[in-house]
Amino acid sequence: MTLLTTENLKKYFGETRAVDGVTLTINQGEVLSLVGPNGAGKTTLVNLISGLIRPPDAGKILFQDTDVTFMPPQDRIRVGIARSFQIVNLFDQLTALDNIRLAIFSRKGKTKSLLRLAENDREVREEALEILDQFGIEDKRNIVAGGLAQGERKLLDVAVAYALRPTLLLLDEPTSGVSTRDKGKIMDTISGVVRSGQITAAIVEHDMDVVFTYSDRIVVMHQGKVLADGTPDEIRTNEEVTITLLGTSKADWSEYRTH
Numbered sequence: 001m002t003l004l005t006t007e008n009l010k011k012y013f014g015e016t017r018a019v020d021g022v023t024l025t026i027n028q029g030e031v032l033s034l035v036g037p038n039g040a041g042k043t044t045l046v047n048l049i050s051g052l053i054r055p056p057d058a059g060k061i062l063f064q065d066t067d068v069t070f071m072p073p074q075d076r077i078r079v080g081i082a083r084s085f086q087i088v089n090l091f092d093q094l095t096a097l098d099n100i101r102l103a104i105f106s107r108k109g110k111t112k113s114l115l116r117l118a119e120n121d122r123e124v125r126e127e128a129l130e131i132l133d134q135f136g137i138e139d140k141r142n143i144v145a146g147g148l149a150q151g152e153r154k155l156l157d158v159a160v161a162y163a164l165r166p167t168l169l170l171l172d173e174p175t176s177g178v179s180t181r182d183k184g185k186i187m188d189t190i191s192g193v194v195r196s197g198q199i200t201a202a203i204v205e206h207d208m209d210v211v212f213t214y215s216d217r218i219v220v221m222h223q224g225k226v227l228a229d230g231t232p233d234e235i236r237t238n239e240e241v242t243i244t245l246l247g248t249s250k251a252d253w254s255e256y257r258t259h
């Protein structure tokens with residue numbers, strides 16, 4: 001079932017056609033990866049879908065049959081679209097637990113009650129601890145976000161977006177800047193949570209090992225357009241894709257590196 005559709009979406013910055021007529025669908029329950037060279041328009045597309053940039057210069061965004069093209073980001077969160085950022089977006093002075101609690105409070109529309117001791121704080125705390133546990137960082141609950149290792153910070157950042165209980169979770173480079181070993185851990189965690197929570201994830205990712213391992217479907221962007229859309233097997237051997245990303249028609253992904 002289709003969860004989200006973009007129709008001929010466009011966003012130009014002066015001469016730069018960051019997103020240049022993107023039509024794509026995101027299906028319920030899938031892990032979709034969005035790949036492409038630096039500057040391909042991936043973040044801009046996520047910004048358009050999450051409402052951080054709005055409105056687009058042209059086109060439409062439909063989420064569960066509702067036109068959300070002009071909706072402010074907080075309303076999109078309410079209807080079920082949450083995102084994480086390419087650079088983590090945490091309160092560094094707050095503990096891991098409090099970062100999650102804050103997301104839960106904001107979801108419940110009770111940020112004000114943080115100032116006094118909320119009567120339902122116990123419930124929120126329990127939910128926050130459960131989320132930290134799902135992401136394997138429950139033992140870090142009392143450490144301030146600024147004091148966590150990079151891989152843990154990325155996990156916490158995704159956990160904060162997840163705490164908003166979205167239907168669609170958009171993740172912009174959840175594994176960037178972490179070791180290869182931690183990448184696997186982060187993606188195992190994310191895909192496990194996505195599958196058990198029956199939510200949908202659209203993930204911007206550069207590491208093609210990660211992309212081929214964890215995606216149900218891959219969308220390749222290039223110069224603001226969708227170059228290819230298919231299963232990992234289809235994308236791995238797609239000649240247009242290998243020429244654009246690898247510079248050769250030979251599908252040898254072992255040497256592919258960006259960033």
Ligand SMILES: Nc1ncnc2c1ncn2[C@@H]1O[C@H](COP(=O)(O)OP(=O)(O)OP(=O)(O)O)[C@@H](O)[C@H]1O
Nearest residue numbers: 013016017018036037038039040041042043044045
């Ligand atoms: N706010 C902005 N003002 C001007 N140009 C912008 C802005 N945001 C993005 N761009 C340009 O739009 C193009 C697409 O950028 P975008 O950040 O979406 O690419 P990306 O695929 O996410 O790249 P990366 O892999 O490096 O994160 C680039 O040429 C970028 O310089």
Ligand SMILES: [Mg+2]
Nearest residue numbers: 042043044086
């Ligand atoms: Mg980007």
